Amino acid sequence: MLLGLTGSIATGKSTVSAMLRQKGAYVIDADQAAREAVEPGSEGLKRIVDHFGAEMLDDEGRLDRARLGAVIFQDPWKRKKLNRLLHPLIMQTMQSQTDKIRKRVKQGLIIWDVPLLIEENLTPLVEAVILVYVPKEIQLERLMKRNALSKKEALGRIEAQMDIEEKRKFANYIIDNRGTLSDTERQVDQLWNYLISKSG
Numbered sequence: 197m198l199l200g201l202t203g204s205i206a207t208g209k210s211t212v213s214a215m216l217r218q219k220g221a222y223v224i225d226a227d228q229a230a231r232e233a234v235e236p237g238s239e240g241l242k243r244i245v246d247h248f249g250a251e252m253l254d255d256e257g258r259l260d261r262a263r264l265g266a267v268i269f270q271d272p273w274k275r276k277k278l279n280r281l282l283h284p285l286i287m288q289t290m291q292s293q294t295d296k297i298r299k300r301v302k303q304g305l306i307i308w309d310v311p312l313l314i315e316e317n318l319t320p321l322v323e324a325v326i327l328v329y330v331p332k333e334i335q336l337e338r339l340m341k342r343n344a345l346s347k348k349e350a351l352g353r354i355e356a357q358m359d360i361e362e363k364r365k366f367a368n369y370i371i372d373n374r375g376t377l378s379d380t381e382r383q384v385d386q387l388w389n390y391l392i393s394k395s396g
Contacts, residue, residue, distance in 0.1 A: 203328035
């Protein structure tokens with residue numbers, strides 16, 4: 197069974213992803229695939245330099261993530277451009293990892309952990325969507341604290357993404373992550389047991 201796991205910035209998707217991995221899910225992480233796509237010497241890094249300039253590299257020829265982040269969070273067009281450049285490379289990696297798991301394992305849950313699952317219109321590729329949800333005010337509070345951002349900076353990053361309430365409409369399952377860690381664990385346990393019974 198192939199599922200998509202998504203959320204928004206500072207909703208706690210990584211925490212839920214780690215819990216599912218611990219339970220035995222095969223988690224394929226889009227962020228990890230994206231990091232691999234921009235390694236020095238990669239096609240992805242070449243595409244970034246071609247479109248955004250060599251100033252996106254640090255002194256060692258690696259991607260300067262902070263500099264690129266500052267550029268794309270300010271400009272929706274540039275953010276879309278970056279996604280278009282890297283998306284095919286990331287998808288290639290994820291599909292290849294999925295195929296390898298399916299060859300090895302006949303049953304089990306494969307989870308695509310993808311921040312932009314809905315925005316990139318990947319929902320038709322998965323059997324169901326799990327959304328890690330918190331209300332926007334908690335999202336804002338957590339992001340300011342986690343990344344030491346001003347309210348304005350944090351809001352800018354949140355508003356650069358699809359609204360979390362809008363994402364709810366695409367979800368088959370919702371993990372409400374506004375409570376304690378044990379609240380979240382309990383929801384993940386329930387969902388896991390349900391999905392295992394459904395896939396078996």
